[in-house]
Amino acid sequence: MMKNTSFNPKGNRTIGNRLQEACECTVQSSKDRCNSLTSGHRACQGCGEALGARWVVDAAMKAAKGKLLVVNATGCLEVFSTPYPETAWQVPWVHSLFGNAPAVATGVAAAMRVKGKGDVRVLAQGGDGSTTDIGFGCLSGMFERNDDVLYVCYDNQAYMNTGVQRSSATPPTASTATTPSMGHEPGNVFGTGKNLPLLAMAHQIPYVATASLSDTRDLEAKVERAMSFSGARYLHVLVPCPLGWGYVPNDTIRLSRLAVQCGLFPLFEAEDGEVTSATKICEPCPVEDYLKPQKRFANLFKGDKKSDKRLAQMQAIADANIRRFDLLGDEENCK
Amino acid sequence: MLKQVEGSRAVAEVVALCRPEVVCAYPITPQTHIVEGLGELVKAGHVENCDYINVESEFAALSVAIGASAAGARAYTATSSQGLLFMAEAVFNAAGMGLPIVMTLGNRAIGAPINIWNDHSDAMSMRDAGWIQLFAENNQEAADLHIQAFRIAEELSCPVMVCVDGFILTHAVEEVDVPTQEQVDAFVPPFEPVQVLDIKAPVSIGTLVGPDAFTEVRYLDHKKQLRAYDVINNVSRAFKKAFGREAGGMIRTYHVDDAKTIIVAMGSVIGTLKDMVDEKREQGQKIGLVSICSFRPFPSKEIQEVLQKAKHIIVLEKSLASGQGGVMSAHVKLSIDKKIPVTTLIAGLGGRPIPKKSLSDFVESMEKGTHGELHFLDLDHAVVERELAAFEQEKGRGR
Structure with a gap:
């Protein structure tokens, strides 16, 4: 995604903006950023979704030259940002229901088209519950019609707003309130769940990408790239949740990075249904490094035969991702 | 102009004359001929600046209308029976958000047992959703109520459901006086929303309201329904003056x-x-x-x-x-x-x-x-x- 600049030896591009030319700096580092999701909202400490939403919407605002309307699904992001009479949004924003954000966005985009304001762009956003489960019908419809909407899923891998229940984005073995860590197969079972980015690609929409909070330059660049297309676009951002995943709040970025480095969350882009780029993993790590700090995966680390076998199954998922997207970096792209 | 037409066609032609900007279409018997007719009228270029959207469900149909209306467009859709139930969550939502969407309900029974024919169970299931519900006696009134519905909805900032008996009206061919574009334009002024998504004046629409203000919000909805008595009667009187025939009103x-x-x-x-x-x-x-x-x-x-x-x-x-x-x-x-x-x-x-x-x-x-x-x-x-x-x-x- 990023042009072929090596920002630091680790290849994760977390270099400070002060060393860059102005045009190379992030949107967040600019005084002119719109601060779309401003301070004072009620997200938990260390909330990945709040961070992701601020970076994404600010980058989209910049790309749309300030002409952006935002549609939000029900969920944490909606609840913590707009407790009446307060709102943390400094952009025009509308929330309707849990399962209809893509359809509402279709309507907003249609209104702009008929009003002759085609330059006003539409961004719809929601968590993994509204995206992969309850709103999937509407999302698929929006994709299929190729409506001019960028849909962003902030994936924290469970229904966090209602108290951490399983969604179709919850990974195997993860303990949630509805997949408790007990019984024959503790946590969420293997062989279930949806891969939304691949499903989005199957709709042949112009642009699909995944992004991580650990690589915010890449995240911003993908938003900018997404905004350069018209039609339906999909961005899937992994956003760790301290409460739901069971880790200390200052580990949000570290876990975002480990999810990518172990191969469980591959970063890639696709255009018209074809993968066009994948971010190489330059410092690969075993899935254990990513899973062990999270309480929801505690059942993998009992040290018995059964949990060892399940941990190996998790590693196999990561290895399959690495093979599928050819993620292992060589000297050339990791220097 | 007097025409010998199917009820659905009359409704479609009159809705088109009301200059909807976004029409959401999803088929369900006995409403289907209405959205079919509108699709043809839009594609033939008889409705200026109108986006006709084939959606994937009734839930999406009303949700697209919600988005369009919140962004300042005049939005319309039609449904029946199971379709109304499938969009039930959005029905309440549209009213709670005060969006002046107009929807035709081709009245039909609710299953099980599945039954495509007419009764009023569908409309009654949504009677407390906060919409205005108007019932047509015949196809002339079905057509006329739609002209009134856009004006009532936009004057109150409240959605209006025009209930038209399935088959008995939707599929019956009767004589209907379909007015001219000039007549309808004179009666239905352009839509000026109360609150709208606007890049120049950002607002947050559809926020979370807790126990501290929810009763007040619902009380205001109640007042809106009370205010609707006068608006419905006034619009019916104005309609008689403009078109020379009775339609609408309370009873x-x-x-x-x-x-x-x-x-x-x-x-x-x-x-x-x-x-x-x-x-x-x-x-x-x-x-x-x-x-x-x-x-x-x-x-x-x-x-x-x-x-x-x-x-x-x-x-x-x-x-x-x-x-x-x-x-x-x-x-x-x-x-x-x-x-x-x-x-x-x-x-x-x-x-x-x-x-x-x-x-x-x-x-x-x-x-x-x-x-x-x-x-x-x-x-x-x-x-x-x-x-x-x-x-x-x-x-x-x-x-």
Whole structure:
């Protein structure tokens, strides 16, 4: 995604903006950023979704030259940002229901088209519950019609707003309130769940990408790239949740990075249904490094035969991702 | 212009004349011909600046309309029966957000058992959703109510459901006076939303409201429904002035002044009832008729005034609150003097015809005092007895 600049030896591009030319700096580092999701909202400490939403919407605002309307699904992001009479949004924003954000966005985009304001762009956003489960019908419809909407899923891998229940984005073995860590197969079972980015690609929409909070330059660049297309676009951002995943709040970025480095969350882009780029993993790590700090995966680390076998199954998922997207970096792209 | 057209086509043509900007289409019998007609009119270029969107469900249909309306566009959709139930969450949401969407409801029964024919159970299921609900008596009124609906909706910032009896009206070919574009333009001014998504003035629409303000929000919805009485009546009067014919308003009456028995009903059955009233009047019976046009808001005051001198009231309705009785009857009973006896006549469920003779026989037998408070028109008692007996015999067989 990023042009072929090596920002630091680790290849994760977390270099400070002060060393860059102005045009190379992030949107967040600019005084002119719109601060779309401003301070004072009620997200938990260390909330990945709040961070992701601020970076994404600010980058989209910049790309749309300030002409952006935002549609939000029900969920944490909606609840913590707009407790009446307060709102943390400094952009025009509308929330309707849990399962209809893509359809509402279709309507907003249609209104702009008929009003002759085609330059006003539409961004719809929601968590993994509204995206992969309850709103999937509407999302698929929006994709299929190729409506001019960028849909962003902030994936924290469970229904966090209602108290951490399983969604179709919850990974195997993860303990949630509805997949408790007990019984024959503790946590969420293997062989279930949806891969939304691949499903989005199957709709042949112009642009699909995944992004991580650990690589915010890449995240911003993908938003900018997404905004350069018209039609339906999909961005899937992994956003760790301290409460739901069971880790200390200052580990949000570290876990975002480990999810990518172990191969469980591959970063890639696709255009018209074809993968066009994948971010190489330059410092690969075993899935254990990513899973062990999270309480929801505690059942993998009992040290018995059964949990060892399940941990190996998790590693196999990561290895399959690495093979599928050819993620292992060589000297050339990791220097 | 006078035309011999199908009811659905008349509705489609009139909606097109109201210059909708976003039309969401999803098929469901018996509403389908309306969105088909609109699709053709939009594609043929008869509706300027209109986006016609084929959506994937009724839930999406109303959700797209919600988005379009929140962004300042005049939005329209149509549905029936299961479709209305499938979009139920969005029905309440559109009203809560105060979005002036107009939706046609081609009234149809709700399953199970699946049934595509007419009754009013669908409309009654959403009666407390915060929408205005208007019922058409015939195809002319179905067309005319849509012209009024856009004006009422936008004046109140409240969604309006125009209820048109499935098949009986939607599929019936009748003479309808379809007005000109100039006439409709003069009656329906361009949409000016109260609150809108605007890049120049960012607002947050649809925020979370907690216990500290939720009662006030609902009270304001209540006030809006109360305010709708005046708006609906004013728009109906203005319509008569502009188009020279009656349509809409809260209620209409037929021979009620000296009537001892008054029938209350709504929708397409009014035509049959008028014929029956005429016949009974010729025989010297003092019988009258009240046609409810606006079910939401419910015309309690008008009903109370018109029915106060009646000796007996019959509420004919095409929906049933199982185990309880009539839905509309309960509303009528709350509006009138408790001493006047009210008989609920359940008729026309799932498209069962309501023959004039059955009605006439019922009124006759009722005057002899042979009916209780609840009566099912043309109920086949033999079938009911047989099924009740079979149920007793076969209990537990499925284990």
